[in-house]
Amino acid sequence: QSLRSAASICLGAKYPIAIYWGDELTLLYNEAWSVIPGDKHPWALGKPARAVWPDIWDIVGPEFEEALQGRGMWVADRLLPMERRGYLEETYFNYNLSPITAEDGRIEGVFNAGMETTSRVVAARHQRVLIDLIAETASATTVGEAFAGAVEALAGHREVAPFAVLYRLDDGVAHLTGTTGVAAGGEGTGASVRLGVDADPWRIQEAIERRRAAVVEDVGRFAEVHAHEGWPEAAHTAVTLPVVRSRRRKRRVEGVLVVGVPPGLRIDPQHQEFHAALADRFALSVLDARREEEERRMFEIEHRIAETLQQSLIPALPELDHVDLAGCYLPGTEGLEVGGDWYDAIPLPDGSVTLVIGDVVGKGVAAAAQMGQLRNALRAYVLEGFSPGAVLSKLNHLTLSLSGSTFATLLVLRYEPGDHTVQWCRAGHLPALVRRADGTVELLDGDGSPPIGVFEGVTFRESQRRLQPDDVVVLYTDGLVEKPGEDIDVSIDQLAHRVGALPVGAGFLDAIVAPLADTDRRDDVAVLVLST
Structure with missing residues (x-):
């Protein structure tokens, strides 16, 4: 009777709900929950919980034990590194685990209602990065200071940007201005790249010529990337973003910003929007700094003229x-x-x-x-x-x-x-x-x-x-x-x-x-x- 009641609630709900039943915690779930196991659906239906979730059982196993002892629980934004699409994925969930009690008082299963919050957690992180980027570059009075501020901002958010490499463009040569999360030396952190002449592993020339992001895979071939604390593997994908000073038709590229992609995430529309916002925000900071430089240069010229005129008088x-x-x-x-x-x-x-x-x-x-x-x-x-x-x-x-x-x-x-x-x-x-x-x-x-x-x-x-x-x-x-x-x-x-x-x-x-x-x-x- 308790199983029929729980199953009725589960199957009739529009909210993601699963039932783990019996000694093996056999998995049953509704259509809304079917997206959670990813490629494991529909195979996961009717399988023991431990077989479905071997990669996160060290995290959720003790929680199921607590529920089976009659102690329900609720967690928010819990990190669950799971393999559901062929790679170790960084996912976050809000969920509860509640005991299902039979008529005689025995606990026969666990009721699980939950919602994936990965997108919201990642969006909040992206927002913090953009805020810190503004804070670190707002006072820049030179383009060099703006680039240094960007490195400082990204260095504090390795969960979003596991590594970053910044180049400033000058007369067809990309000059390295800063790095974070990547070891010095090697082809990926050379002091300069002569476009069209030198090896260009970050696809800098392509990003500049096309005025859009270039995705770089398998970065470990040419750069030693440091693994971020709390994640077992280093980032292996990067996005090279052109830093464009103007939105006008003839847009000048000031440099490029190479940003690592978290290894537990993939480049999806959310990440594409973030990368575009990151490049635009940094470009505005560079534009402001360039204006400061130009205004100061003109100011100094005027000062010399005025001083010479005044001294002559x-x-x-x-x-x-x-x-x-x-x-x-x-x-x-x-x-x-x-x-x-x-x-x-x-x-x-x-x-x-x-x-x-x-x-x-x-x-x-x-x-x-x-x-x-x-x-x-x-x-x-x-x-x-x-x-x-x-x-x-x-x-x-x-x-x-x-x-x-x-x-x-x-x-x-x-x-x-x-x-x-x-x-x-x-x-x-x-x-x-x-x-x-x-x-x-x-x-x-x-x-x-x-x-x-x-x-x-x-x-x-x-x-x-x-x-x-x-x-x-x-x-x-x-x-x-x-x-x-x-x-x-x-x-x-x-x-x-x-x-x-x-x-x-x-x-x-x-x-x-x-x-x-x-x-x-x-x-x-x-x-x-x-x-x-």
């Missing part, structure tokens, strides 16, 4: 009879872009000298180019005899008329050596400092105005003060005093205190910039010193 200061001049420019060290800081000193026929210091907002060639325009125009206005305020007014109008221009801060200061007076005008720029002979320091602040290039019709107000013999005037840009999170007025006060404590002389300017000389600087720095 930093003048050699004139030698004057009544004053001493000293200037210094320090480029920023954080990042590659050159800033727009500059200074100038323009002697006039009446014996006076006009000092200029400015900072064009922006970086790179554009800032350096605009700095050159402003410098040349400003020199012309000064030499025409305009006062500091008039110079800035004209320069403001010019800047607003230039296409694509940005704004700039400027300080124009005119010194008359005859009566030691200074006349200045500030357009959004920090105030100059005056160090007196007794060490006291004053700010030449006066009336400030907006930066040039912001508003039309601005009145640039001038200020005037008389200096004493041996006074020193210090003009500077914000890179000398700006500190993250610190109020600019506090920084200026600190600079004034330091300037007042420095001895005046040949090393005065060097001492001012010394704290920044060997440190990382977010911005460039310009300093101009006039000693009366």
Whole structure:
């Protein structure tokens, strides 16, 4: 009666169910379960369990014994290495084993309901590999780093990729860039492969020319593959994937990714989809890294151009009879872009000298180019005899008329050596400092105005003060005093205190910039010193 009841449930169910009956655990099963034994169906029907499952009996045998003792069980995603299609196959199952009890209480068989989960387990593994590949290559700034990241990602998932060999393509030669899970040396891990000339066991040329995966069998002929822990045999099949940088019609192959296939699995549509996703994901990482390289190369070219342009615009200061001049420019060290800081000193026929210091907002060639325009125009206005305020007014109008221009801060200061007076005008720029002979320091602040290039019709107000013999005037840009999170007025006060404590002389300017000389600087720095 118990057998008829169990068989009725089994045969009527759409879910995979099997019954193991009697002392030999004779196998009975329904149609849904018939796919589980693979090629052993229909032979397995009516055979003893041990004869059907000799390859996994060391795993399931003790579990059947537990069920026959009245202790049912349930397992999830249990690895069962079984031979059901002519090779040792890596399979995973969710299943239960429950005792079948007769009317008199005796256990006469085992009820088995289960479902193969191999596809789901493998899919989860594939997903983890792709996630780790993204993580390991996301920060790559060179193609070499992207290839190294791919090797690192695959090395951590040998259950998916028992081994991997990566080659980078350059002018018809595939250069080995990394391996995992395979011994060095031998034909399969040569340093390079000249396509069409050298032996090509991985079928690299075919994968590149056809722009699709090439399957390589019996890899043990030319490569010593390490067996993965927990599996008795090494991988013997690989897939060579072209790493294609673009999806456009003319697609460039950057290299190839050779990935081993787990020996207990076969290349099916699920694996083909994974391999395609792996190649696409890696190609995107390589593309991003290549863009980083190209952008950095262009950036460095622009930097050199801007630096050369800027240095050409930093003048050699004139030698004057009544004053001493000293200037210094320090480029920023954080990042590659050159800033727009500059200074100038323009002697006039009446014996006076006009000092200029400015900072064009922006970086790179554009800032350096605009700095050159402003410098040349400003020199012309000064030499025409305009006062500091008039110079800035004209320069403001010019800047607003230039296409694509940005704004700039400027300080124009005119010194008359005859009566030691200074006349200045500030357009959004920090105030100059005056160090007196007794060490006291004053700010030449006066009336400030907006930066040039912001508003039309601005009145640039001038200020005037008389200096004493041996006074020193210090003009500077914000890179000398700006500190993250610190109020600019506090920084200026600190600079004034330091300037007042420095001895005046040949090393005065060097001492001012010394704290920044060997440190990382977010911005460039310009300093101009006039000693009366």
